[in-house]
Amino acid sequence: xxxxxxxxxxxxxxxxxxxxxxxxxxxxxxxxxxxxxxxxxxxxxxxxxxxxxxxxxxxxxxxxxxxxxxxxxxxxxxxxxxxxxxxxxxxxxxxxxxxxxxxxxxxxxxxxxxxxxx
Amino acid sequence: xxxxxxxxxxxxxxxxxxxxxxxxxxxxxxxxxxxxxxxxxxxxxxxxxxxxxxxxxxxxxxxxxxxxxxxxxxxxxxxxxxxxxxxxxxxxxxxxxxxxxxxxxxxxxxxx
Numbered sequence: 001x002x003x004x005x006x007x008x009x010x011x012x013x014x015x016x017x018x019x020x021x022x023x024x025x026x027x028x029x030x031x032x033x034x035x036x037x038x039x040x041x042x043x044x045x046x047x048x049x050x051x052x053x054x055x056x057x058x059x060x061x062x063x064x065x066x067x068x069x070x071x072x073x074x075x076x077x078x079x080x081x082x083x084x085x086x087x088x089x090x091x092x093x094x095x096x097x098x099x100x101x102x103x104x105x106x107x108x109x110x111x112x113x114x115x116x117x118x
Numbered sequence: 119x120x121x122x123x124x125x126x127x128x129x130x131x132x133x134x135x136x137x138x139x140x141x142x143x144x145x146x147x148x149x150x151x152x153x154x155x156x157x158x159x160x161x162x163x164x165x166x167x168x169x170x171x172x173x174x175x176x177x178x179x180x181x182x183x184x185x186x187x188x189x190x191x192x193x194x195x196x197x198x199x200x201x202x203x204x205x206x207x208x209x210x211x212x213x214x215x216x217x218x219x220x221x222x223x224x225x226x227x228x229x230x
Contacts, residue, residue, distance in 0.1 A: 004161075034217065034218070036220075043203075043205070043220045043221060043222050043223060044156075044162065044220040045220075046217060046218075046219060046220075049217060091159070093161050093162070095161075095162075095218070107164075107218060108164070109161035109162045109163070110161050111160055111161045112159065112160065112161050114159070
């Protein structure tokens with residue numbers, strides 16, 4: 001399968017600061033990217049969907065001004081957690097979807113980013 | 119997308135087959151059954167998917183009942199590395215879009 005990378009894998013920041021997480025599709029063009037959040041012992045929760053060059057669509061209850069998503073190219077999406085607080089501490093996972101050699105729109109997941117806000 | 123119901127946890131002896139059930143009684147005719155797994159602190163990994171026929175690949179087999187209201191993922195010879203949370207998801211054909219909405223999944227523990 002195709003490879004999706006995330007950077008950084010772990011980040012610790014102080015309360016009130018902003019943190020940017022990058023998601024890259026390494027060997028295919030991601031026409032759509034998804035951002036998920038996962039708290040300990042819980043399932044993945046979809047936060048938002050973004051199509052390249054368009055504004056992201058946020059799921060109900062997700063603050064778009066707090067979680068800024070940019071999908072400026074077919075291989076890169078960023079999630080910025082603005083004015084982070086301890087309750088934003090979580091495991092953030094991106095997923096990228098795009099046409100692959102088989103002609104299907106496959107969806108692949110990144111390894112996740114562990115955010116800890118002190 | 120239809121919702122799914124899975125047992126919260128299961129145990130399996132190493133080397134034995136692991137059979138993970140999933141109920142999706144409200145599945146629509148154009149929805150597929152997908153299985154993913156998540157090993158602790160990693161991103162989900164695709165396992166297999168199907169519409170109505172049984173499917174097999176190098177990782178697992180997927181058995182879908184004739185009425186499509188339930189399915190079973192079979193790991194034929196479970197190893198310790200198969201310990202993970204397994205998610206059953208129903209959604210429209212991935213070729214045409216849609217979103218992967220994760221339920222609670224089944225935590226499979228493979229024991230020596």
